[in-house]
Amino acid sequence: MQLSLSVRRANGAVPRLGVAPLLVVVAMVLGLGSCMGSTEDAETEASELEAVDALGCDQETIGGDESAVVSALAVENGEIVGLCFGESDARLDAAFAELVAITPMAELADIDLVAGFDQPEGDTLAFASMIGAGNEDFVVAINLPLAEDDPEELRLTLAHEVAHVFAQTPDQLDVEVDRQDCETFYNGNGCMLDDAYVTQWIELFWTDEQLASMPDEATPDEAGADDRCSLDPTFLGSYAASHPEEDFAESFSAFVFELDVASSVQPKLDFFEQFPELVDFRTQVAAAAIPTPPNNFDECG
Numbered sequence: 001m002q003l004s005l006s007v008r009r010a011n012g013a014v015p016r017l018g019v020a021p022l023l024v025v026v027a028m029v030l031g032l033g034s035c036m037g038s039t040e041d042a043e044t045e046a047s048e049l050e051a052v053d054a055l056g057c058d059q060e061t062i063g064g065d066e067s068a069v070v071s072a073l074a075v076e077n078g079e080i081v082g083l084c085f086g087e088s089d090a091r092l093d094a095a096f097a098e099l100v101a102i103t104p105m106a107e108l109a110d111i112d113l114v115a116g117f118d119q120p121e122g123d124t125l126a127f128a129s130m131i132g133a134g135n136e137d138f139v140v141a142i143n144l145p146l147a148e149d150d151p152e153e154l155r156l157t158l159a160h161e162v163a164h165v166f167a168q169t170p171d172q173l174d175v176e177v178d179r180q181d182c183e184t185f186y187n188g189n190g191c192m193l194d195d196a197y198v199t200q201w202i203e204l205f206w207t208d209e210q211l212a213s214m215p216d217e218a219t220p221d222e223a224g225a226d227d228r229c230s231l232d233p234t235f236l237g238s239y240a241a242s243h244p245e246e247d248f249a250e251s252f253s254a255f256v257f258e259l260d261v262a263s264s265v266q267p268k269l270d271f272f273e274q275f276p277e278l279v280d281f282r283t284q285v286a287a288a289a290i291p292t293p294p295n296n297f298d299e300c301g
Contacts, residue, residue, distance in 0.1 A: 064115075072115040078111075091116060092116035095154065098158055110166070110169055115142070116144040117142070126161050171193070173191065185199060197275070201248045206247070211244075224242075229301075237298035241300065257290075
C-alpha cells in the first residue's frame with residue numbers, strides 16, 4: 001500500500017501576508033496545554049499518545065524526505081493531544097489552527113497526526129498520507145517555512161489535502177480490493193466504492209481517453225497533464241489535469257473559498273453542492289470570515 005496520497009505545490013507568486021484573523025484560534029490551540037493540569041487529563045493524554053504511538057509517530061510513518069520532519073502533533077477529534085515527535089514549533093501550531101478553522105469537526109476525526117517539515121527550497125507545501133494498517137488514520141504534513149511565507153496558499157492547500165483524506169476513508173475506498181479486482185478506480189491504496197465521491201467525479205468529468213492516457217492511475221501524470229490542460233478548459237490548471245483525485249481536490253479547495261472561476265470550470269465546483277457535509281466546509285469558512293485566498297490557478301483550454 002502506498003502511503004503518500006497527494007502533494008500540493010507552493011505558489012511562489014503570492015506575497016507574504018499575515019494571519020491576524022485567526023490569532024484567536026491560534027491562541028486557543030496553544031492554550032490547550034494549560035487545560036490539561038489535572039491527573040485525569042494527564043492520564044487521558046498519556047492514553048491517547050499511546051494510541052498514536054501504536055500507529056507510529058516517526059519520520060518513516062509520516063513520510064517525506066529523510067530528516068525533514070521537525071515536529072509532529074498527536075491529534076484526537078480535532079484537538080491536540082500532545083507533541084509526539086521532535087520539538088514544539090509555533091509555525092506548526094499556527095498551521096494546525098488554520099486546519100481547524102476551515103475543517104468541520106466531523107472531517108477532522110480521521111486526522112491523527114499533523115506534522116511539520118522544513119524544506120524552504122522545496123516546492124511541496126503539504127501532503128497527506130495514510131498511517132496504520134487501513135484507511136482510518138491519516139497524517140497531514142506541512143512545509144513550515146513555505147506555510148509561514150504564504151498563509152493564503154496554505155489555506156487552499158489544507159482544503160486540498162483534507163479532500164484527499166475524506167475521499168479515501170472506509171466509506172469511500174476499499175483497501176482490501178486488489179487492482180485486478182477493482183471495477184471502479186484503483187488509486188494505489190484501494191478501490192473506490194461505487195458511490196464514492198471520486199467515482200462519481202470520474203464518471204462526470206473524466207473521459208475514457210483521458211484515463212487511458214495516464215501511464216499509472218495511482219500516480220499523478222504531470223508529464224501528460226499539460227496536454228490534457230491545453231485541450232480541456234474544465235481543469236483548474238495542469239496539476240488538476242494530472243490525476244482525477246488532484247482534479248477533485250483542486251476543485252474542492254476552490255469551492256470551499258468560493259473562488260471566481262471560468263464558466264467552463266464552474267460545473268466542477270457545483271458538484272460539491274449535492275453533499276451537505278462538504279458544503280459545511282464552505283459554510284464554516286464564511287462564518288469565520290476567513291479571508292479569501294487569491295485565485296492563482298492556471299487556466300486551461
